[in-house]
Amino acid sequence: MAKNHSAANRGPFNAVISANKQIGQRFYRLSLGFESAGAKAFAKLKPGQFAQLDLADTPLPPSKDIPEDLVDAARRKILLRRPFSFSDVINKDRKTLVDILYRVVGPATLRMTTLSAGDSVNIIGPLGNGFWVPRGKKQALLVTGGMGAGPLLHLAKVLTADHHGIEAIAFAGAKTEKELPFEGQLDEISQELGFSLAEFARYGVESLVATDDGSAGFAGPVTDCFSEWLGRAGLAGKDMIIYSCGPEQMLAKVAEIAEKRNIDCQLSMERMMACGIGICQSCAVECKVNGSSETVYKMCCEDGPVFDAKEIVFSS
Amino acid sequence: MAKNHSAANRGPFNAVISANKQIGQRFYRLSLGFESAGAKAFAKLKPGQFAQLDLADTPLPPSKDIPEDLVDAARRKILLRRPFSFSDVINKDRKTLVDILYRVVGPATLRMTTLSAGDSVNIIGPLGNGFWVPRGKKQALLVTGGMGAGPLLHLAKVLTADHHGIEAIAFAGAKTEKELPFEGQLDEISQELGFSLAEFARYGVESLVATDDGSAGFAGPVTDCFSEWLGRAGLAGKDMIIYSCGPEQMLAKVAEIAEKRNIDCQLSMERMMACGIGICQSCAVECKVNGSSETVYKMCCEDGPVFDAKEIVFSS
């Protein structure tokens, strides 16, 4: 696992918003541009790396636009930065443009919705270690839950561009069709091949969709869809790799499937983070120690957020 | 003193900003419009009354626009409402439009500068008691210091409109010409008559200007200018009244002059206010008790902010 070496410039940088597009009921895509030092730092952003955004002084939306379940939470003044990973990076004319897919869940993400072209936001990053591609892999299976799609879209792009020997396929899950964080229409190709999600399709990656309520694609958890697909394809083994990002329960299930079929698996974990830069110890992830029943806490921000699935001790 | 009777609707109301014009280095005029209940409540706003604005969720200006001496203060998140009085009221088409003259001194007034046409702000008011016009007055002397000009402009308008028997003259002071909270040019009429400050002139009120550094008009405190003028005119007595609003030291001086010359005098006082509506007791003003050496605390928000100068016990 390539460690994010010190002495790199990781900000704080000011990024300028180029767009902040609502792509679903509570989903947005924020596009930001960095110049000079920030552009240099983010140019080499790896899929799965993240950044810490200071949203404390970003205004709230007008009260009529605050969903009822967030009215009370919106009263809280923000102190800490918030971690977000990226769904895309583009280097153009000495600028670096990045995209963040985000969901509105509390005071910071609520404030984020008011950012508009020309505004700027203070960012520390890139942070942590991204996904990595071990030698000899032929097939990458991207399993996403909800907002987890972001870093896996970025990964799909990188796999297509830099790893020609690897074929990728995506499994995208959400509670309902409306909560799939994709913009394009869902075009069903065939029951087997699933959907052509424009976001993955542009990298030549087919996708299967699952929704808990069956409103689109497979009816049930994306992990069931994934597991059934693996069963049908009769696939297992060492030339495959699973990459997953989503809610922790889903990741636990993915890890289980991976272990059963003996497939390498990398998971992007989330923790409440105060600093994001390895100094506060708030983001502990319990990890197994090789060949022992003991566990240690690794830091999600510095040692992760992407971990080998075999390491992780899931709590529930 | 007409007391603001209960059972009146004093909000909270939403007012919509129509303009927020910078009129000096750190001075602005905020124009707001009320509709329906708010319009009704503010339609009868008296000069000297005030309102409590909730600016907690009003965004800060971008950091490059925050003056260096306010950078640290700007970090403080606002909790309490802020009191402001008014420089004008216009009733038009069932709407009530009001103006606030304000100076940027801390986190709330800094945030206020970012309000722009169409934004709304939550307001409690009108609050407190305004200036009143005792019977038999022929001449009103308006003495303002800095931002104190606001309510006295409103008073000048009301005097001209509703009290034809009274002639008004204004004495406007500030530290420097730049800190005079007026927009128009300073046109000197004559040494005796002083200036034609457009803001007062449109109500037919002449004005004398004083600046501490002599950059415009009389060189020295406005109270000296005022006192000299009274001396020159040899005026005193019961058909005159002094109205004053400004820093407390200035008000103390005005009260002294008024007492010496036996002129009725009303002062608009300021205190740190938590509620503005008489429930927290934070805004105590020490007042003499008639015919006794004892003093009591009156509430600036409810019993004031305008007080008879004879009542006030000045601290320094």
Add this chain to the structure above:
Amino acid sequence: MEEAVDISVDFAGIRLANPVFTASGTCGYADELADFTDVNALGGFITKSITLKPKKGNATPRIVETDSGMLNAIGWANIGLDKFIEEKLPIIEKMSAAVFVNVAGESIDEYAAVAEHLAGEAAIAGFELNISCPNVAKGGITFGTDAVQVTEITSAVKKAAGEKILMVKLSPNVTDISVIARAAVEAGADALSLVNTFTAMVIDIETGKPVLANKTGGLSGPAIKPIAVYLVNKVYNEVAKNRGIPILGSGGIRTASDAVEFIIAGATAVAVGTANFIEPGCAAKIVEGIKKYCVRKKITNIKELTGSLGIG
């Protein structure tokens, strides 16, 4: 649907329509908030601290804002017992909320005298004993931080209070609040109120002096909420639960979610203080919000929620 939710609470033997009070010193003596909100929508109401004689209070500035909080050093400014009886009781008689008179004084006798004078007033549900105000030279906090004195003053006022509910308001400025809470309950307190404000100071770096004329003041508002929730939960677990003593929880409550947090921690009812200054109608809104929360969570009686944290 909403009718199915019962948010009325039993508070030391009386029935409150709902568990929301306004806190002493933040809502006047009686109906001063009536222009802004329906005071009859409240479950309970606590007057400004009343002393035997009128008190002028401290010089100004008496308040200063801090990050997510404010300091106050009002100093028990109040109209005094006689004027309170004369001018305010008649209004209180018409209020439907349970009214508690917050009692303060410089000596145990003064506290007891105020309670004794009011003990026969039908309009009053009980007393809140302010032994925890950090802004007066004598009395107040000195009583509230020493268990022996808490015992003495509570017993004395209990006697004076007759049949009325005696609620003791605890200071958070102590090493172990449960020790004080236990002393109060064992000396006869029917209910506990916590927390009062935290002693604090703001210095104006331009003048080099404290902003408040009184130099120090009490910190209230959202800033203190997490400490208050902890203290309520601690007193609930260590003192109140087993003895069946209700807690009135306060400290930074501004929304229904805040109120629910205190209730889960162990508060039978909550008091809204500083938030009244910003949104004078917020207590009534909190009543509605608690109802909605219960409906959403399928809680039919708010009792199920009280102290449901069940830790410790």
Add this chain to the structure above:
Amino acid sequence: MEEAVDISVDFAGIRLANPVFTASGTCGYADELADFTDVNALGGFITKSITLKPKKGNATPRIVETDSGMLNAIGWANIGLDKFIEEKLPIIEKMSAAVFVNVAGESIDEYAAVAEHLAGEAAIAGFELNISCPNVAKGGITFGTDAVQVTEITSAVKKAAGEKILMVKLSPNVTDISVIARAAVEAGADALSLVNTFTAMVIDIETGKPVLANKTGGLSGPAIKPIAVYLVNKVYNEVAKNRGIPILGSGGIRTASDAVEFIIAGATAVAVGTANFIEPGCAAKIVEGIKKYCVRKKITNIKELTGSLGIG
């Protein structure tokens, strides 16, 4: 002009280039902040709490945000003394700031053992005794709230610490912090550090459980600043001033203005904690801001400012 300002301070016998530290637990073990700021711009640096053996710390969540503050319950997670000596001391040797090792433990012996092992290290200026951490079951705060135990642990560690400066970090969760401060000083503390965090709790009203796995945590950040300023001023007046004991003031410092407030209140130096997470370069900025303040106020030596509030 700027050259005329001397902001170096004498801190318990050593000279610090300026009065700004980063606080324990918020800046790593050594140069972890180096990517973001010039750690050599600091006057002092305090390591994360070090225990004899490595500690895993608490389960997650370990933090939660509150209004203008945050709760943490890290639980002394640290690499342990041996690894600290092996991996971190070599880096510390190259740092120009005065480095204090924050020492923690479950028993007096453990505290003393850590200090003894490090007492001979030239790279270390002294120790900060953490007897005030609210997030561990044993040790920590139990020591910090009882004067007798503070005396014992301070004397024991003082002996172990040899020539090194011994700074005792006080808990604010006490009735009278001066009693504890006095106990520490009389038992040999060369300096006092205050405040540590306030015990607090946040409840998730959706799950009905505390957000933190440890249930309670310590409140830090701007929310606590006015309480911290008051406590620093109190300890300065009642304990530190007459005995010539320097105070390291902390609690919610984020700007130079905040730092100046603590210095006027009586702090010889200040420590920046939570703010490092938001703005990792802020301590260095505060150094510059203090200089500018002194220039503007025509203060030629920062000593003139320390404790200049002069009240009480």
